[in-house]
Amino acid sequence: MLVSGLRRAMKKGELTRQRIIAEAAPIFNQKGFGGSSMQDVMEATGLEKGGLYRHFKSKEELAAEAFRYALQRAIRTRTDGLDHIQGALPKLAYIIRRFVEAPAVLPGGCPLLNTAVDADDGNPVLRKLARQAFAEWNGRLFALVEQGIAAGEIRRDTNPGQLATTIIAALEGGLVLSRMENSREPLKSVEASLLLLLDSVTAPVRS
Amino acid sequence: MLVSGLRRAMKKGELTRQRIIAEAAPIFNQKGFGGSSMQDVMEATGLEKGGLYRHFKSKEELAAEAFRYALQRAIRTRTDGLDHIQGALPKLAYIIRRFVEAPAVLPGGCPLLNTAVDADDGNPVLRKLARQAFAEWNGRLFALVEQGIAAGEIRRDTNPGQLATTIIAALEGGLVLSRMENSREPLKSVEASLLLLLDSVTAPVRS
Amino acid sequence: MLVSGLRRAMKKGELTRQRIIAEAAPIFNQKGFGGSSMQDVMEATGLEKGGLYRHFKSKEELAAEAFRYALQRAIRTRTDGLDHIQGALPKLAYIIRRFVEAPAVLPGGCPLLNTAVDADDGNPVLRKLARQAFAEWNGRLFALVEQGIAAGEIRRDTNPGQLATTIIAALEGGLVLSRMENSREPLKSVEASLLLLLDSVTAPVRS
Amino acid sequence: MLVSGLRRAMKKGELTRQRIIAEAAPIFNQKGFGGSSMQDVMEATGLEKGGLYRHFKSKEELAAEAFRYALQRAIRTRTDGLDHIQGALPKLAYIIRRFVEAPAVLPGGCPLLNTAVDADDGNPVLRKLARQAFAEWNGRLFALVEQGIAAGEIRRDTNPGQLATTIIAALEGGLVLSRMENSREPLKSVEASLLLLLDSVTAPVRS
């Protein structure tokens, strides 16, 4: 609804721009910045060089937009349906399960981690974007944990930042392992361990 | 000692070859396979193209050797001193602490994870090497957990594979976060959580 | 006239493409496929690498086009004015004389023979092209001989294929000798012998 | 006999030199000068670079020696048994037949023609060698024709040079065609035509 609203407001050029981004995103996500060529994007979009460079003034700008797009999709996929869940702990558990069940945001794995590793040397633009994205994600989990503590669901001695970071680290690490082994098992293992960890920080029921 | 013994037995060519590998390893680890150029290796080693290609018949072969070298270093760094520790649980805790304290095996982060992400598309040679390395690491932790269970240190209902995989995933994920934030905190958080997890699988003391 | 008509219909790119072919043809004809470099073509055309590779996706493709171009020129040169000649025998004699008089289709000798020898090992693309060209040439002479027999100009016991092949072989062989000696004499000798051979297959005049 | 005599007189170094030449000859004959690499020769001989350059001061020198060797073989093959034939005309016919029957002096076709075409541009050393070889061959045939005229076997109005050159040109041209078509037919055709040509210069028997 919102999307079609935006679409309706777009001129033709802006629409093409969005199409390019959407079609470039999986390429950059799979091959990385250096490994992707404008030729790849040309083939994917059917446009010529001139057509691409009208919308983006450099490969880097396109990559940044593609990353932003991939990010948005990742966030949406991973938080979809979260509002229907009641309680901080169930929400955290839901996030973990959802990550494990629907890991394929885009072909090529998690854009966050990919960019984090890929842009580790050089490319400060992408690096900064990845940082912000991680910080946001971390902040959201952090807030959830805090809410859980405030609500008495989570033990008071729980460190919210520590828990949030651990969940993210374990999930992303598990995703890498799963992609490499071409098997869901590593992610399943991480899921089980994280749910166990959630149990261990659950506040004892007060009577 | 053993090393210098080997070194003494090397002819000049083999020595140069080893030097190239040692000097190429950080390059490939930082920039990845596609992002590294033979020119980079030339500058790092002081050799010319002809000199390099005498020792390696392709860039891929050099990258594979460099990765093997990096791997060996990683394993050594992370398992150094492990023999002096008694008991499976202390050993696991030691491995976790050591990973967090000495994360910088080589400039550019963990070669395992880097290669896993970098060689995710294409490059089956490196991909296979990374897989084997992860499998080995996992196997080692797996064995430790099993020993702990057999020795009564770890609860019988613990899933060895699940625990091993989780430790690896969380540590590697934490390392990525730490590198990106340029701070030790993420790794420290993961460390704390993993030690907590170890506590929760510790078998209750029998009286 | 026809040419300028075609030219007028060409876009700029196609025109450049044709210019490249025309300027690359003598290079490939002189140095062979392996002996010619894209650098040579760059210098001859004034274009840069990027400019060249826009029109041809590989050196081989360019070489093939250049060979086709050279071939066309060779055929035109060698059959020019043939239509004004009456009778099969005079036509054959005309072809032989024309070959000897105007041997320099392109710098570097006959593209047919050059390619046949050059692409003898490897390069199946060029090899195939040369084969087809020879087959066509042979076929044309073959047909002429057959017409001569049918018309009673040439003796009935003449083997058309044998005569056609011999003419081609002797002319091409003579051309090689002439180029090497840097003298027209070898070709002149072949010409005389071939005309003698034509005499010996001329049907006796019926009374 | 002569060979073994030479061999017996050779030191080890000279023997190696001869072995290199013999093993390099087919390579240069097949791939040409520019198309052959010292690496190819290394593999064929089992020697290293340094070993080769001890015996030849450059690739060109080796190629020249290899060509000389190939030449000698060609001449021997094509004139073998010639002494047992009586009469100039039978000798010429024998040469033609022998060329057609045993065209494969070395893998890669006739070294003479190959070098003539290959070294057509540049490489004056090989070019000169090829010229000399052709001149010698031509001279031999020339002498045979002259003897035939003197002996009354061949018509007095025959031009010896013209006939000699034609034979060579047609045979070499036919060889190229045969190699290309991968069939003996072209050579067979040339053979038949040349024998026909010999008939037409045969002096009428005096009664």
Added chain:
DNA sequence: ACTCACGGGACAGCCCGTTCTT
């Protein structure tokens, strides 16, 4: 007499980005 090690240079192909044209 021969191997090992290395330098220096070339070559084909690709890629990013700009400009001209439509």
Added chain:
DNA sequence: AAGAACGGGCTGTCCCGTGAGT
């Protein structure tokens, strides 16, 4: 707004030849 044409640069690989060492 998009396509066509082109420039300049870089990369992996190969190749010839030299010199130290054995």
